[in-house]
Amino acid sequence: MTTSAAHPAQVLLGAQAGAHSIPVCDHYSGVEVRMRKSLQLQQQMQLEFGHCVFDVTLDCEDGAPVGQEREHAMLVAQLARDAAPGARVAARVHTVDHPAFQQDMAIIAGEAGLRLCHIMLPKVETVDDVLAAERALDAAGANHLPLHALIESPAAVHRAFDIAAHPRIQSLSFGLMDFVSAHGGAIPATGMTSDGQFQHPLVVRAKLEIAAACHAHGKVPSHCVVTEFSDTAALQAAAGRAAREYGYTRMWSIHPAQIRPILAAFAPEQSEIARAARIICAAMQADWAPISEDGVLHDRASYRYFWQVLDRAHQTGRALPPEAQAWFAQPQAEA
Numbered sequence: 001m002t003t004s005a006a007h008p009a010q011v012l013l014g015a016q017a018g019a020h021s022i023p024v025c026d027h028y029s030g031v032e033v034r035m036r037k038s039l040q041l042q043q044q045m046q047l048e049f050g051h052c053v054f055d056v057t058l059d060c061e062d063g064a065p066v067g068q069e070r071e072h073a074m075l076v077a078q079l080a081r082d083a084a085p086g087a088r089v090a091a092r093v094h095t096v097d098h099p100a101f102q103q104d105m106a107i108i109a110g111e112a113g114l115r116l117c118h119i120m121l122p123k124v125e126t127v128d129d130v131l132a133a134e135r136a137l138d139a140a141g142a143n144h145l146p147l148h149a150l151i152e153s154p155a156a157v158h159r160a161f162d163i164a165a166h167p168r169i170q171s172l173s174f175g176l177m178d179f180v181s182a183h184g185g186a187i188p189a190t191g192m193t194s195d196g197q198f199q200h201p202l203v204v205r206a207k208l209e210i211a212a213a214c215h216a217h218g219k220v221p222s223h224c225v226v227t228e229f230s231d232t233a234a235l236q237a238a239a240g241r242a243a244r245e246y247g248y249t250r251m252w253s254i255h256p257a258q259i260r261p262i263l264a265a266f267a268p269e270q271s272e273i274a275r276a277a278r279i280i281c282a283a284m285q286a287d288w289a290p291i292s293e294d295g296v297l298h299d300r301a302s303y304r305y306f307w308q309v310l311d312r313a314h315q316t317g318r319a320l321p322p323e324a325q326a327w328f329a330q331p332q333a334e335a
Contacts, residue, residue: 059092151210
């Protein structure tokens with residue numbers, strides 16, 4: 001049998017097939033009514049697009065009322081267990097040095113681990129924090145769950161490559177506001193704005209270090225929040241720069257109105273989607289040997305790029321050409 005019969009992701013990415021194939025938007029909520037509305041919106045958009053186009057991360061770090069951490073963790077576990085089929089639900093737990101951390105992991109991962117897509121760790125400083133979380137997950141019987149790490153300090157940025165290298169880590173996120181405040185006033189408040197965060201050299205350096213660390217180890221770089229949640233133009237501009245100029249393939253949302261603009265900003269152009277489908281089809285017909293398209297040589301290196309264009313189009317809910325749709329139909333997309 002020729003390799004053209006195999007799924008493109010398996011041929012081009014091998015064991016890494018699906019490693020980057022997670023939604024481009026990660027939506028956060030921590031208050032019960034908003035958590036429930038976020039899950040409802042996820043279900044509605046899943047029906048609209050035919051698959052889940054954003055993650056919902058239920059937040060314990062900022063969401064749990066002081067003194068009610070256990071009750072909040074139990075609520076998060078219940079919401080995850082009760083989520084609709086096909087839902088992608090994650091949880092952000094407390095920091096590894098917080099008194100509620102072990103309790104969070106035992107309740108949420110222990111009782112709802114099979115329904116979660118990942119656990120988000122805030123304020124990760126070293127690989128030791130990842131190892132502590134890994135031990136807690138294993139103790140809860142959730143050794144299948146990936147970890148996402150939030151990089152929020154200058155020291156953590158310095159160690160981003162080591163943190164990204166850990167096999168349990170799936171994604172690194174940049175925590176802009178804590179990063180700025182960690183500089184003791186050396187970075188002005190404008191460094192936290194939708195535009196200013198792309199201007200200050202220390203913030204720009206941190207963004208690039210995190211993205212580079214992720215790409216060096218096959219992990220997903222996730223861009224920070226835009227706090228001006230009512231300013232759609234500012235959000236879309238920031239998301240577009242994160243995707244096009246800084247190498248980010250995912251971004252946080254903190255308000256439902258931010259989800260669709262993030263999807264739009266990270267989506268490829270329709271002309272690029274059509275071209276990617278043509279090239280992958282031609283490559284399959286050539287059994288993945290080099291081809292010429294409009295006088296330009298393409299081989300496996302460019303095939304991987306154009307496959308990733310199609311995967312990103314799928315993840316952002318864009319219309320795929322008919323010849324590409326079967327590659328993302330079940331069960332092929334999970335092959």
